[in-house]
Amino acid sequence: MDGTHNIINGPAVVIGCAALLLCLSVQGSTVTMVMTVFKGKVRAMVSEKRNLAAHVFFFAAILVMLMSHLLQIYIWSLFLYFPGIMQDIHKAVLLAGSTYTTVGFDSDTLPLRWQLLEVTMAVTGLFAFAWSTSIMYALSQQLYRAED
Template sequence: MDPKDIINAPALIIGCTAMLICLAVQGSTIVWVMTVFKGRVRSLVSQQRTGLAHLFFFAAILALLVSHIFQIYIWSLFLYYPGIMDSMPSAGLLAGSTYTTVGFADDTLPMRWQLLEVIMAVTGLFAFAWSTSIMYGLSQQLYRSED
C-alpha cells in the first residue's frame, strides 16, 4: 500500500473545503440561534412563561438539527459531484453514517478517498460539540431561576 493512496492532495483539498463550508454553516447557525433564541428564552423565563421558553429551547434544538442535516447534504454533494460515489442516495447514506460517526453504512470509499471519511467524521465531531455547547448555554438560561 502506497501512502499516496491514503494521504493525497485531491482528497485533502476536497475534504478541507467541505469541512470549512460545513463549519461556516454551523457557525452561521450558532450565531442565528444565539441571536434569536438566547435572549428570548431568558426573557420568557424572567416573565415566568416557562412553557413558552421550553418551546423556544426546542425550536433552537430543531434549528441545530437542520444545520447538521444540511451539512450531511453538503458532504453528499462533495462525494457525488466529483464522481467519488455513483449515486446521491449512496453518498447521502455514507455521509450521514460517517458525519455522525455511527458508521452504519457498509459502503466505504476506495482507498484513495478514505481520508474524506476521516475528515467528515472530524467535521461532525466538531459540529456536534459546538451544538452541545449551545444547547448547554441555552439550558442555563432556561433553568437559571433554579440556581
C-alpha cells in the first residue's frame, strides 16, 4: 500500500487552505495599510527633502511587514496546535517558522498524515514574502526617486 492516502487527505487540505487564506488575508491587510500610510508619507518626505525621516519611515514599514510575517507564523502554529496535530505550542511555532520561511529543519516534521500542511505552510510563506518584497520595492522607488 502506498502512502498517498496519508499525504493527500481531506482534513489536511481543509486545514491548510483555511490557514493559507487567513494568512494571506493578514498579508493583504498589512500590504494595504503599508501602501496607504507609508507610501504617501515617504513620497511627501522625499519631496520635502526630509530624506532621513523618509528612511526611518521606510524601515518602520519593514518592521510592520515583519510583524505580519510573525503573526502568520503564529497563525500556522495555532492551526497545528488546536486540532491536536502537535501537542506542544512552542514546537508548533518553531515548526511553523521553519517551514513558513522555507528553512525547514530536518528534525521538524509532522506525521506522514499531516505533511501536506508543511508544503502549504511553505507556499504561504513564499507568497507572502514575494508580496512583501514587491511592497518594499514600491516603497524604495518612492524613497530613491529624488536621490538620483
